[in-house]
Amino acid sequence: MRKLVRWEEDPVGGLARRRFLISAGALLAAPRVRAQHPAKVYRVAIVLTTSPIDEMTGPDPVHPLTRAVLHELRALGYVEGKNLLFERRSAEGDPKRYRPIIEELVGLKCDAILLAGSRELVRTAHSATRTIPLVLMGYATAVEDGFAKSLARPGGNITGRSAYPSVDIGAKAMQLLKETVPGLSRVALLSTADTPAGAPQVVSEAARALGVEVVPIEHPRSGLRASFATMAKARVDGLYVMPSATAYAQREALGPLALEARLPGMFPFTRMAETGGLMSYAPNIVKDVRILAHYVDKILKGANPGDLPMESARVFELAINLNTARALGLTIPQSILLRADRVIE
Numbered sequence: 001m002r003k004l005v006r007w008e009e010d011p012v013g014g015l016a017r018r019r020f021l022i023s024a025g026a027l028l029a030a031p032r033v034r035a036q037h038p039a040k041v042y043r044v045a046i047v048l049t050t051s052p053i054d055e056m057t058g059p060d061p062v063h064p065l066t067r068a069v070l071h072e073l074r075a076l077g078y079v080e081g082k083n084l085l086f087e088r089r090s091a092e093g094d095p096k097r098y099r100p101i102i103e104e105l106v107g108l109k110c111d112a113i114l115l116a117g118s119r120e121l122v123r124t125a126h127s128a129t130r131t132i133p134l135v136l137m138g139y140a141t142a143v144e145d146g147f148a149k150s151l152a153r154p155g156g157n158i159t160g161r162s163a164y165p166s167v168d169i170g171a172k173a174m175q176l177l178k179e180t181v182p183g184l185s186r187v188a189l190l191s192t193a194d195t196p197a198g199a200p201q202v203v204s205e206a207a208r209a210l211g212v213e214v215v216p217i218e219h220p221r222s223g224l225r226a227s228f229a230t231m232a233k234a235r236v237d238g239l240y241v242m243p244s245a246t247a248y249a250q251r252e253a254l255g256p257l258a259l260e261a262r263l264p265g266m267f268p269f270t271r272m273a274e275t276g277g278l279m280s281y282a283p284n285i286v287k288d289v290r291i292l293a294h295y296v297d298k299i300l301k302g303a304n305p306g307d308l309p310m311e312s313a314r315v316f317e318l319a320i321n322l323n324t325a326r327a328l329g330l331t332i333p334q335s336i337l338l339r340a341d342r343v344i345e
Contacts, residue, residue: 042078042300045087045105046114049095049121049194050249056088065137068286069114072293091121093222093249098124106132112296112305115139115160118194118245122147126158133305135295136160138245138285140196142310151310159295159308161288169316170199171206173281174240176318177266178210180279180336184264186213187238188231192246193218199242207240214240224253228261239265241272248285251275255324264328273319274344278328283313317341 046066048056055063059080061070070086078084087105091097102125105113110132115122117138125134126147136142140162148154178184187207191200204214215234219227231239239258241247247254251269255276258265264278273280291311299305319342325332337343 039083041083041085042111043085043087043108044073044078044112044114044296044300045089045108045110047101047105047121047125048090048116048249049118049245050093051090052092053088053090056090061088064286065289068289069293069296072290073296076293076297078297095120099128102128112299114292114296116245117162119145119197120194130157132157133299134158134160135292135299135305136162136310137289137292138162138243138248140243140312141198144197148310151312153307154310155306157305159299159305160310161292161295162310162312168202169281170203170242173266173268174203174206174212175210176281176336177238177240177264177279178207178212180320180332181238181264181330182333184212184238186215186234186236187240188234188236188263189214189216189240189242190227190247191216191218191242192220192244194246195242195244203240203242212238224250224257228257231261231263236263239263241265241267241277243268255321259324259327262328264324264330270317270319270342273321273324276321276324278321278324278330280319281316282319283316285313288313319344 046069051063055061056066061067066088070080073084080086087108087110089101089105091101098121106129112133112135113125114135114137115125117136117140122136122139134157136158137160139160142148142154142158142160143151147158189200189203200216207214215236217227217230241254248269251271252275254267255272255274259276267273267277267280268282269285270280270282295308298308318340320332320336320340321344322332323345
């Protein structure tokens, strides 16, 4: 009978077989190694009109709106230097810089651009790109100015949030000022080139209905003292400041200047009452800007900006500065104090 040779008795064949089995076992036991894909880095820009650029820098910017956007994006998981490039730009009061700034950001292929609520700035950006999402901060007349089809569905590459639901809010603010200062008879209406269209007219009509004469004063982006000198010559006994991007940039100066001029005034931003203005009737714009960070997040995750509704603030806060009232020799009516959301002392 012929002897059968088994593989374990064949030194060469057996060794080769054992090596194969060990090698195959090692391959089966080894963990699968997946290719590592780097996380996407998003480039988001914010463009302001008048604020100093140095207020926008760093991980905790001095500028409140820049800080609010950056902090909220951070809370949503976007870390600057890792998955976020946060481009900060400001025209610092020079509208001629709008186009170079926008052209630079378009060239950088930003994933989204947040824009301060200046009509001229928005028009510049809208003419420069119809593909990069534009998120408007505090822009009240996007539909009227032709940038959006409707507030519910703006269409195109534009969305955003308006701090003021309509120009009619100004009529209520004027009524509050008159109730607070019953003897008011002649009011300076301070507006700028970027004040929402139609808003001064609404406030003027409300003032006339209350028996208050209005003195319109439009001032440039600088030169506030000259505007107050004009008020003194006009012998006004009160001040109403219209909301605008320029007015917001002047939030630290307007309250103290009004107090210095001994003018009781109504202001569109709470900060102006905190720094010496008599009163403000205003939305929480920092909260509104934080909401816009969520708009940006949705866009970065694939949402169409034109499908995101352009909502507006629903809650307005009345602030009264009692220190200013005392300095002006005014007694705030109890009815106003009871309606105040904040009393500054």
